[in-house]
Amino acid sequence: xxxxxxxxxxxxxxxxxxxxxxxxxxxxxxxxxxxxxxxxxxxxxxxxxxxxxxxxxxxxxxxxxxxxxxxxxxxxxxxxxxxxxxxxxxxxxxxxxxxxxxxxxxxxxxxxxxx
Amino acid sequence: xxxxxxxxxxxxxxxxxxxxxxxxxxxxxxxxxxxxxxxxxxxxxxxxxxxxxxxxxxxxxxxxxxxxxxxxxxxxxxxxxxxxxxxxxxxxxxxxxxxxxxxxxxxxxxxxxxx
Numbered sequence: 001x002x003x004x005x006x007x008x009x010x011x012x013x014x015x016x017x018x019x020x021x022x023x024x025x026x027x028x029x030x031x032x033x034x035x036x037x038x039x040x041x042x043x044x045x046x047x048x049x050x051x052x053x054x055x056x057x058x059x060x061x062x063x064x065x066x067x068x069x070x071x072x073x074x075x076x077x078x079x080x081x082x083x084x085x086x087x088x089x090x091x092x093x094x095x096x097x098x099x100x101x102x103x104x105x106x107x108x109x110x111x112x113x114x115x
Numbered sequence: 116x117x118x119x120x121x122x123x124x125x126x127x128x129x130x131x132x133x134x135x136x137x138x139x140x141x142x143x144x145x146x147x148x149x150x151x152x153x154x155x156x157x158x159x160x161x162x163x164x165x166x167x168x169x170x171x172x173x174x175x176x177x178x179x180x181x182x183x184x185x186x187x188x189x190x191x192x193x194x195x196x197x198x199x200x201x202x203x204x205x206x207x208x209x210x211x212x213x214x215x216x217x218x219x220x221x222x223x224x225x226x227x228x229x230x
Contacts, residue, residue, distance in 0.1 A: 043221030105157040
């Protein structure tokens with residue numbers, strides 16, 4: 001079975017400071033990992049994914065994530081936060097042996113960036 | 116732009132009165148999903164179609180049904196909505212290429228209210 005945990009319900013950072021949103025996972029074999037962002041009254045938007053290769057993945061809007069196999073983590077990062085980054089962030093893991101691509105989502109982390 | 120469109124964005128229905136939510140896509144993706152999301156929680160997968168093959172989640176109530184008449188359209192039918200069914204319903208698509216590493220593309224959801 002696959003699972004993902006986002007240990008922080010909320011993350012608060014000041015604009016211009018670096019941000020990190022944490023995610024840990026559990027899956028048999030090599031995982032497929034995804035980050036999505038959700039703005040109020042909108043659907044989820046894909047930010048980035050890790051499939052294989054370089055452990056540092058770059059995505060949309062200046063976000064990046066680092067895959068750490070030994071710590072089973074896939075933390076989302078951004079060097080300099082913007083107020084417009086304030087949103088709900090979901091980490092998701094997928095069993096690579098499932099062709100249909102069913103993902104398991106974390107419970108989400110609300111990021112608030114203050115001016 | 117290719118996208119996933121959900122109609123209506125807001126739906127109000129009466130307790131016990133059947134309701135249908137619609138989703139269309141121009142991405143030509145072979146997999147379509149329906150999720151239920153409550154109060155900024157993780158999206159909960161109700162079912163998905165892999166091409167024409169319907170896959171129901173084990174804990175999806177019988178009250179929820181779905182139809183996919185063609186590649187582009189998918190419907191969520193709630194036969195007798197209860198107060199607990201008030202939620203945001205998200206439709207998503209993905210391209211299943213046998214490797215399961217493609218992200219999901221979400222519509223902006225339909226917010227369902229039950230009177």
